[in-house]
Amino acid sequence: MSNYFNTLTLREKLEQLGKCRFMDASEFEDGVSALKGKKIVIVGCGAQGLNQGLNMRDSGLDISYALRQAAIDQKRQSFKNATSNDFKVGNYEDLIPSADLVLNLTPDKQHTNAVNTVMPLMKKGATLSYSHGFNIVEEGMKIRKDLTVIMVAPKCPGSEVREEYKRGFGVPTLIAVHPENDPENKGWEQAKAYAVGTGGDRAGVLASSFVAEVKSDLMGEQTILCGLLQTGAILSFDKMVEKGIEPGYAAKLIQYGWETVTEALKHGGITNMMDRLSNPAKVEAFRISEELKDIMRPLFQKHMDDIMTGHFSKTMMEDWANDDVNLLKWRAATGETAFEKQEITSDEISEQEYFDHGTLLVAFVRAGVELAFEAMTESGIIEASAYYESLHETPLIANTIARMKLAEMNRVISDTAEYGCYLFDHACKPLLTDFMKTVDTNIIGKKFTDSNEVDNQELIRINSIIRNHPVEKVGAKLRASMTAMKVIKSA
Ligand SMILES: NC(=O)C1=CN([C@@H]2O[C@H](COP(=O)(O)OP(=O)(O)OC[C@H]3O[C@@H](n4cnc5c(N)ncnc54)[C@H](OP(=O)(O)O)[C@@H]3O)[C@@H](O)[C@H]2O)C=CC1
Ligand SMILES: CC(=O)[C@](C)(O)C(=O)O
Ligand SMILES: [Mg+2]
Numbered sequence: 001m002s003n004y005f006n007t008l009t010l011r012e013k014l015e016q017l018g019k020c021r022f023m024d025a026s027e028f029e030d031g032v033s034a035l036k037g038k039k040i041v042i043v044g045c046g047a048q049g050l051n052q053g054l055n056m057r058d059s060g061l062d063i064s065y066a067l068r069q070a071a072i073d074q075k076r077q078s079f080k081n082a083t084s085n086d087f088k089v090g091n092y093e094d095l096i097p098s099a100d101l102v103l104n105l106t107p108d109k110q111h112t113n114a115v116n117t118v119m120p121l122m123k124k125g126a127t128l129s130y131s132h133g134f135n136i137v138e139e140g141m142k143i144r145k146d147l148t149v150i151m152v153a154p155k156c157p158g159s160e161v162r163e164e165y166k167r168g169f170g171v172p173t174l175i176a177v178h179p180e181n182d183p184e185n186k187g188w189e190q191a192k193a194y195a196v197g198t199g200g201d202r203a204g205v206l207a208s209s210f211v212a213e214v215k216s217d218l219m220g221e222q223t224i225l226c227g228l229l230q231t232g233a234i235l236s237f238d239k240m241v242e243k244g245i246e247p248g249y250a251a252k253l254i255q256y257g258w259e260t261v262t263e264a265l266k267h268g269g270i271t272n273m274m275d276r277l278s279n280p281a282k283v284e285a286f287r288i289s290e291e292l293k294d295i296m297r298p299l300f301q302k303h304m305d306d307i308m309t310g311h312f313s314k315t316m317m318e319d320w321a322n323d324d325v326n327l328l329k330w331r332a333a334t335g336e337t338a339f340e341k342q343e344i345t346s347d348e349i350s351e352q353e354y355f356d357h358g359t360l361l362v363a364f365v366r367a368g369v370e371l372a373f374e375a376m377t378e379s380g381i382i383e384a385s386a387y388y389e390s391l392h393e394t395p396l397i398a399n400t401i402a403r404m405k406l407a408e409m410n411r412v413i414s415d416t417a418e419y420g421c422y423l424f425d426h427a428c429k430p431l432l433t434d435f436m437k438t439v440d441t442n443i444i445g446k447k448f449t450d451s452n453e454v455d456n457q458e459l460i461r462i463n464s465i466i467r468n469h470p471v472e473k474v475g476a477k478l479r480a481s482m483t484a485m486k487v488i489k490s491a
């Protein structure tokens with residue numbers, strides 16, 4: 001097996017990277033009918049497996065779980081997840097041969113192994129599905145020619161896939177059909193029905209490609225979504241403690257601060273998030289975020305380049321082959337950080353105080369979202385995809401930090417995302433050493449200033465730069481269509 005992306009010609013690479021079409025609601029009018037009555041078997045019952053299955057069953061589909069015999073015998077978490085939710089569970093021999101659609105929702109590092117075990121048992125003409133294209137794109141997995149290969153990739157953690165569905169909504173989703181495996185021309189119909197089953201169609205579906213999904217997904221999770229939130233959390237916490245802010249307060253300001261400031265981002269983009277600051281604090285946050293962008297731009301570009309060349313996946317796969325030595329070491333080290341161990345105060349922090357005392361957090365988010373968006377679009381990823389992978393998903397990841405700090409984020413995201421998150425964090429912290437020396441409690445921990453004096457011309461100039469960034473333009477369009485979909489639903 002070899003890297004599939006690297007076997008493509010430049011023309012083919014650009015064509016695949018540029019696949020991104022926002023699908024119209026009318027394209028989902030057939031609902032789940034292409035999968036109605038079909039036997040859908042999910043392999044793996046973890047973060048995505050359980051939550052996608054719950055949604056699809058509620059949408060009227062026939063779901064069961066194929067688990068490894070050992071997981072059944074030992075009643076492992078996957079077995080408990082499935083049986084406690086009254087799903088039918090069996091081993092591969094029991095369930096795979098009669099499956100019309102097999103959803104491979106095992107961790108990426110297990111895909112080659114899992115697919116090689118499952119594929120010989122699959123009936124002729126069945127469909128194999130992924131929620132992340134790593135195995136196909138980075139490992140070059142070849143699938144039997146009679147099988148259809150599709151992808152339905154929710155742009156968020158598994159826990160939020162379920163929460164959004166229960167709210168009557170869904171999460172933006174990328175769908176794709178592997179061009180090498182669509183012998184009966186049924187891939188798109190099935191992928192669309194699957195996206196309706198998980199509720200994704202209510203939030204927005206992009207007709208994408210395996211290539212575009214993998215390259216953008218890896219970039220988002222390593223940089224703004226997980227990596228930068230981790231780096232920003234640790235550095236901001238340490239700085240506050242060093243400057244005498246009460247540690248319990250500092251930890252709470254970070255744990256819930258990301259969630260609070262990115263909630264404003266979710267509703268009205270960077271413009272609205274920055275507007276929640278006082279005018280002088282906004283001017284300062286803008287200045288700092290410009291500085292942060294200059295410092296971190298080379299690192300964001302390096303992550304994008306290493307993802308494109310296959311260097312990232314090659315080195316991560318070396319760690320897989322080495323029993324995850326680095327992943328496990330880095331996970332343990334994260335658990336030992338002062339931020340992670342600090343108990344938070346029970347004192348209340350008002351919503352506005354998170355902004356007023358968190359100027360630096362806002363600056364980190366603006367810098368990270370814009371840099372990730374810019375690095376992706378400069379490399380051929382289309383804007384809507386880049387928006388979902390940078391701005392849209394940041395609040396969903398911030399929600400996991402609010403629940404139980406970085407440990408919870410790193411537990412819920414995939415192992416692939418977690419590995420890339422640590423990689424970025426370890427490179428980013430030293431880059432910011434000099435910058436952090438300039439940081440004081442006026443931008444993290446306390447209010448920037450009590451005055452509201454500001455230069456009109458300066459404010460106008462800054463507002464215009466913020467509002468005219470391409471992520472704001474595409475964001476306004478995509479958010480408008482999400483609201484529209486919600487309205488249709490409740491009518
Ligand atoms: N985590 C997330 O939020 C997101 C994940 N994805 C993608 O979804 C896929 C699944 O990831 P995720 O949900 O994080 O995975 P998890 O680690 O949460 O779950 C993995 C499940 O697979 C089972 N499993 C592990 N190894 C094997 C194996 N060799 N053979 C069969 N089953 C195995 C485990 O059960 P047991 O060990 O008990 O057998 C467990 O139930 C990945 O492709 C990931 O990139 C996409 C978007 C977001
Ligand atoms: C949650 C998600 O979409 C990630 C970050 O891509 C992942 O967990 O792999
Ligand atoms: Mg993702």
Ligand SMILES: [Mg+2]
Nearest residue numbers: 217221414417
């Ligand atoms: Mg991912």
